[in-house]
Amino acid sequence: MSKRIDVSDLNVYYGDFRAVEDVNITLDAKSVTAFIGPSGCGKSTFLRTLNRMHEVIPGARVEGKVLLDGDNLYGDGVDPVQVRSQIGMVFQRPNPFPTMSIRDNVLAGVKLNSRRISRSDADDLVEGSLRGANLWNEVKDRLEKPGSGLSGGQQQRLCIARAIAVAPDVILMDEPCSALDPISTLAIEDLINELKDEYTVVIVTHNMQQAARVSDKTAFFNIAGTGKPGKLIEFAETATIFNNPSEKSTEDYVSGRFG
């Protein structure tokens, strides 16, 4: 399952500070959308508003609409927990639960919610999710070992397995490769290419080659100066953004002439 996201007139605040201003964007189902832009331009902040993780930070709030196949995430009476179970997230730093084994980490979404699951269903879910994250062959003999014993790249793929184990419609990735070496990065990028057959994938990245390699569409965010809100400058097919952008600042950024 995979759903599209339509964002209209979204403003994101930290207390009184407006971090992101007037975003209008449509993220297609079964595609990979990349967010690029300089540090502090609000792309991670915006990403976190897409599954209501932004409001976890004290004082943080959001104005505007985010429609998941037509349902407004910020509508009255919407339970953020419900939203997050449909829109999964992978973070910048791998963060497997240190108290759990590899197997329990994959099952975390089920077990932490105390949903009952039979032993064989759990085994299938673990294997399916780890296969989906290209990690099964590396860990199948040590599922009961702690997840924190894996390498950084393996931990990040474990986190992806954990995210897809709850069968979300959308997967958000916040710079998933920035703490990883090139080989692990390649493994994650291959994985993203496979994930888009089933999920809507949104990825924030600082690596423009990565955006060019993995994404179908790219959004460029920029910030006018310190203390000013970040803005969505341009959103188009990835090829267009990198080869023939319509905005001057996009061209400067993707060609490395920025700042």
Added chain:
Amino acid sequence: MVTLMTERKRSALTRGRLPKYTPHVIAVSAVVVAAALMSLVGFNIFGWAVLSAVLFATANVVSTALVEGRRKATDKLATSVVAGAFLVALLPLVSVIWTVLVNGVPGLLTPGFLNTSMNGVTGAVDNASVENGTPVLGGAYHALVGSVLITLWATIISVPVGLLTAIYLVEYGARNRFSKIITFLVDVMTGIPSIVAGLFAAAFFAMILGPGTKTGFVAAVALSVLMIPVVVRSSEEMLKIVPNELREASYALGVRKWRTIIKVVIPTAISGIASGVTLAIARVIGETAPLLVTAGFATTINMNVFSGWMASLPTLIYTQIMTPTSPSNSDPSTQRAWAAALLLIILVMLLNLGARLVARIFAPKTGR
């Protein structure tokens, strides 16, 4: 043509260094000189040791300053001061343990000390045992049971209250005004004199159950007043160091906040919380003042914390020393008091070891 340079016999890099044996020579001469000086004014071992240490430190620093320069001399001075402070801090500790061991072991090894109470042990019994040279009768079983039960109940009260307070402060309070007030009050509570806690519990139960209510449970309430702030503080610190990323990872899986706290945050911090609780128990198990005013002085075994006076190890020590069972022959009472003191120290030590064990057992596993 490359010529190999031979290593110089006396390196230019180590010029101006005292030979390695210098400190040993200075130490020996300091001890000898100190002994000579002490014999002039009247010899005693304590003065000899102190004088030797001072002489050694001074000579060592001065000789280094003359030969090796100021930096090295400062280093030696700082080393001497640190080592001296360490010895001064250690001295009372070693002395206490030594005294308690010497005085307590005979009583502790007396048959029946660990499994009889003071019930029926009167002055006449003690007089008889002194006159006939038979082993001292009576024991600390009732006090041991009382101490353990009272502390157990104090823990049962304090841990839920303290842990839930810490969870509120860290997970829900978000540094709002209410949580700041709680933090302040907890800090104030940490400094409450223990007798005040005892008076609070005594007055509180006098109000609801009538004056003179003295039971183990009243004592447990008094101890929990002392224990709660310690538990709140240590649990709070432990919950704070749980990385926020783990909470976010859990939220992002669609897990509710309370489940995140119970199943992710607390298990991650449990080793620190458990050892903090164990140390809090060790801290209150030796409290005397609150027990004096809340549990009374029992000489019999009482397993029920909700009725009747209850003995405890600290109050047993206190009563045995202050009002010996036999006023004319206080030795048996003194022996029992020392043995109870040793028992108490052993209990606290076991709890400390337990805290380490608990921390190790619950620590997040690593390994491949």
